[in-house]
Amino acid sequence: MNTQSNKTFSILMLLAGTLLVGFSMGRWLAPLAAWIGPVLILRYARDRKGWRGYPFVIAAYILAFLIGFGANWASQFPLQVVPIIAVFYGFLWSLPYLADRLVGARLKGFSSTLTYPLAATTIEFINNHINPVGAWGMTGFTQYGNLPLMQLASVTGMIGITFLMGWFASAVNWAWENQTHGTKMLKELGVFGTVFAAVFIFGFLRLNFVPANEETVRVAGITAWLLSDTQEPLQDIEPIWDAFFSETVREAQAGAKVIIWHEGVGAGTDSEVASLIARAQDVARQNGIYLAIPLAVTYPDTERPRENKLLVIDPTGAIMMEHVKYGGNIFEGTLLGDGNLQTVETPFGVLSGVICWDADFPTVIQQTGQKGVGLLLVPSGDWLEINPIHSHMAVFRAIENGMSLVRQVYGGLSIAGDPYGRVLAQTDFFGSTDRTMVAQIPVRHVATIYTAFGRWFEWICLFGFLLLVAYVVVRALNARRRSTDLTL
Known part of the structure; x- marks a missing residue:
């Protein structure tokens, strides 16, 4: 596939991902689309060099917001306010892609797949604590009706669903990039697969072992x-x-x-x-x-x-x-x-x-x-x-x-x-x-x-993301110092 074809294919993935995300949130309910959309948008972002793709990711999420929530806000607020809200949420939801580009790209191996989900959970953690409208727009709401997955909220809160869906998007893209590694790639991908399966097994068991004849x-x-x-x-x-x-x-x-x-x-x-x-x-x-x-x-x-x-x-x-x-x-x-x-x-x-x-x-x-x-x-x-x-x-x-x-x-x-x-x-x-x-x-x-333990998982995700950022920053500083020493 030539360069022009690659660019066209990448843009089509961005557009498809935008539509899937937009039609899975707010007034729409399409749980499967909410899993696939971020996979495609993340693929687009990783295919762009440096910062080139990030403005388009912001634009994608502004459009997704308008598809999912535009009518909701326009029905209660002045029409001129809606684009401002859309830009705010578009920028907010795009930040995990920026973190994946700046932090995840500098990590090696399967551990790099944690950057995007940890960034996504961190953004939701902060947003939930400071946003005057509350939890509107949280990723987990897209999974209403998926009862086995919804049970994860009893352990981690809704943030756990955000993490799992984000990790899925990152893991799929990692497998895409490492498909030539064959057995090694499948072995490392099995880590995600094991967690994914455990979540659904837990949900199935929780739903099917409800005490009978409850008052x-x-x-x-x-x-x-x-x-x-x-x-x-x-x-x-x-x-x-x-x-x-x-x-x-x-x-x-x-x-x-x-x-x-x-x-x-x-x-x-x-x-x-x-x-x-x-x-x-x-x-x-x-x-x-x-x-x-x-x-x-x-x-x-x-x-x-x-x-x-x-x-x-x-x-x-x-x-x-x-x-x-x-x-x-x-x-x-x-x-x-x-x-x-x-x-x-x-x-x-x-x-x-x-x-x-x-x-x-x-x-x-x-x-x-x-x-x-x-x-x-x-x-x-x-x-x-x-x-x-x-x-x-x-x-x-x-x-x-x-x-x-x-x-x-x-x-x-x-x-x-x-x-x-x-x-x-x-x-x-x-x-x-x-x-x-x-x-x-x-x-x-x-x-x-x-x-019993409250928002424990949110704090783990927050500290986990900060540790990844600190690791990348320290490693970059050490590399710069070594480079300086060699030139002396």
Whole structure:
């Protein structure tokens, strides 16, 4: 193949990789494409000399972001902001390729394959700790539905999936470059193959050795239409509240022990919401249920910020938990919660609750595992462009922390899942007329390595990447010093 043909083939790989990555993230779900896309983009980057290919890798990921997330952001933010966000994420996601070029190319043998995955995990580690939108864009979300692989989150958190997928891309390219070495290449490639197989075997075993006949509790999630026939918000909230209480009583009489409403139902002034709370306490007491009601409280004629919070009321009518939303406040302009998760002890297990965007912050949700939570309630409000990805994202929090999860959504997919990520019930807001979701939920907390040791794997990846960088830098400095000595 001549030089021009090589260049054309390389560009085609970049384009194919870009499309595969773009159509595997955000509003799209194509788990296999998310494995193949980075393989092709990495091949392109390694075929370019020096820095020549890196600007095109940035451009590729900007395009991939727009394919996967462009509509999501454009539906909620000014159109001129979307390209800025795309450039930010495009540059962020391209950095592992730059690290592979600057660090990996200077390492010998199969160990060089670790540079790209360690760089990818390091970028996600930093992004998760400083990004105000939370974990949006993490590689692991592309693997929703791949249940054996998803179990890795119970050991390493989602970062483990990022590492494995990155290592796959790097290992395939290494094999491509060393195919003439035959047996030696296959032997070293077997290291990755062994880890890859172990991950899927672990996932298979974890899914198939779930304790039988686990105790469950009936949980009902209630969602109602809040728009008029002209698609404007309903002005009179009282009939909506009446409908919610009527449905709550119906589900309680059908056997539900825990009932959750979607985010935004309890919207009103502080005096209006006070009457709603009193009524909810009466309903919970009369029906012997745990009732989770989200509130959006405004305080007229004061400078006090609006509060987006969740109350959990027990069967005696007492308010056992009051959680203030902390995720997304920079965009919503509401009171910022402290991120300290509360729990409720019940006869059937430990409950906790957060609101919508809160679940996108794994560093905070990790508290649920530490506190032995068996059921996390997540009242939420989404919109068409992030449906169903936002609910899929929350399922990973359940696997990481060994708990069941009920995410009741207005404007999206309501979902109930167990500690293994298996869907127990789901209702699509846009495809259903009866939007009430009911499921028998296991409430026993499942211990996980992630719960016991926290973000251990992320720190190992961070230090591993820093060690590789330090090794390459020290070796380069030593080589320069020796070269200088020889010229003297």
